[in-house]
Amino acid sequence: MKGKYYIQGSAAISPQESFFGSFTPQMPVVEGPLNRLRAKEPDYSGFITPNNLRRMSRVLKMGLVAALKCLQNSDIAIPDAIVTGTGRGSLQDTERFLHNIRDYAETALNPTPFIQSTYNSVNGLIALQQKCTRYNNTFVHRGFSFEHALLDGMMQLAEGRADVALVGAFDEMTDEHFYIKSRLGMWKTALTQPADLFTSGTTGTLSGEGAAFFTIGTTPGIARLDGIRMVYKPSRQELHAALESFLAQHRVAVTDIDLLISGQNGDTRYDQFYQQLTRQFFPQTAVQYFKPLCGEYETAGAFALWMAVQTLQAQGLQHVLVYNHFFGEQHTFFLLSAV
Amino acid sequence: MEALKLKLKQQIIEALNLQDTKPEDIDDNAPLFGEGLGLDSIDSLELMVLLERHYHIKVEDPREGRKILQSVQSMAEFIQSKQPA
Structure with missing residues (x-):
């Protein structure tokens, strides 16, 4: 959009x-x-x-x-x-x-x-x-x-x-x-x-x-919301392709991401999505896990976005990416940038 | 009658979750809606449910309901009139 x-x-x-x-x-x-x-x-x-x-x-x-x-x-x-x-x-x-x-x-x-x-x-x-x-x-x-x-x-x-x-x-x-x-x-x-x-x-x-x-x-505020990408029940390949195209769409390279806010929640059935994505794209990037802080629920992504805004502001970061999924089905990326 | 009014006040407080209100704060004749307790139309439906649940009285006519729910006194009189002699 x-x-x-x-x-x-x-x-x-x-x-x-x-x-x-x-x-x-x-x-x-x-x-x-x-x-x-x-x-x-x-x-x-x-x-x-x-x-x-x-x-x-x-x-x-x-x-x-x-x-x-x-x-x-x-x-x-x-x-x-x-x-x-x-x-x-x-x-x-x-x-x-x-x-x-x-x-x-x-x-x-x-x-x-x-x-x-x-x-x-x-x-x-x-x-x-x-x-x-x-x-x-x-x-x-x-x-x-x-x-x-x-x-x-x-x-x-x-x-x-x-x-x-x-x-x-x-x-x-x-x-x-x-x-x-x-x-x-x-x-x-x-x-x-x-x-x-x-x-x-x-x-x-x-x-x-x-x-x-x-x-x-649409007027400058405390953070710029670059975009959101949702992917439903993707394979690993589809998920990774979605991330690549999402970042490319916003002209942001993976190396530009200062912080990844990850929804990893300790469920051994679905944590592989987070682990594989982090390993492949963000091996050197700082990662914060938000589920230990707020628990799992359908709209935990809103807490993640709120946390991303706070962290972006407090730490003076340029780009923060949020990746979350709900029990392996609904996967979401949010991209935030400094104003 | 006095015992019924006290019981009714306790039931109103519980049903409407009037947390800071005690039975003695409610005047028998004070209007329940607008002034007085300041209740509204949803509360009136809750009071209808109260009558049905605790006293097995179903108020079918809304015009009748308006009169019955004027005050604790009018509610108590209505309940008493419906109880077998």
Whole structure:
């Protein structure tokens, strides 16, 4: 996609101390008994009135407040577009609603969890809070959810429909959903600390959650978003060819990349994608691994992009590449450059 | 009647997650919507569910609902009127 896109501001709520001040990566501790990293939530009362707060579930609060903080950081009140991605939506509300159906034999169902279980609840709340009646869209495409939201935001800019788009992602984990996904072999069975993720030599990974938002526009901001490339279920050759053509498209050589932010998550079934790519293209390049910091979830790529923005700025880097995939299926590259 | 009103206040607080509100903060006759507790239309649906779940009373007519949900007093009177003598 032609045109220049800049990140004007960002905000994140994650298992890191990411909401306030400057970001210093810290290895979190899994407290057990589940292999699960929980987001460190800020005090929401400064952003949402008590009357509204009482009704919101955890992910709605995380998503809404990350979005509001991002707008605040960008000095923007009303964006021209609100576009988000989520893999799971509000699980807490969905589960409450389903439990009500079971417990009350499909009668006397509470409206609140039903309304809020829809995937676009966060978008609606942002729009209501900011009185924004413009473009509003939510993408739910598993490991490509945030990526499609970002692409849509960029297309809004490219087509001149928006000057500034608010783009973000949010996902939460619940005990029940953790259990369901554990049946699919997504998580490690033995309690594993993030620091030991790559040496465990087992399948599965750590579950994570969080919300990250960005304002993107066409005027220079804090970082330039050169592009995004998505590849679905590629072979190793297809993946490597996609990377080569992606970098060539942006006239960036592999040796120009100062930092690779890698989504390696310690799952022995799929880590080979990261390892082979790093070995072949970036043997001398600095690599940071973000999954030990935030855990695995459908929109972890949004945290990676947020981390890339922070690191690019803090370390004065020229080019940062993010490579992530979701359980071997949805693969994504983001390329960021200094302004 | 007094016991019913207290129970009703506790159920309203729990159903609507009115975290900083205690039963004694709710005036029996104060309006639940607009002023008073400041509830809105979604809350009114939640209160309908409350009546159905705890008292097995289904309010079919929205106009009737408006009158019933005016205050704790009106809700309690309505519940009492529906209970077998």
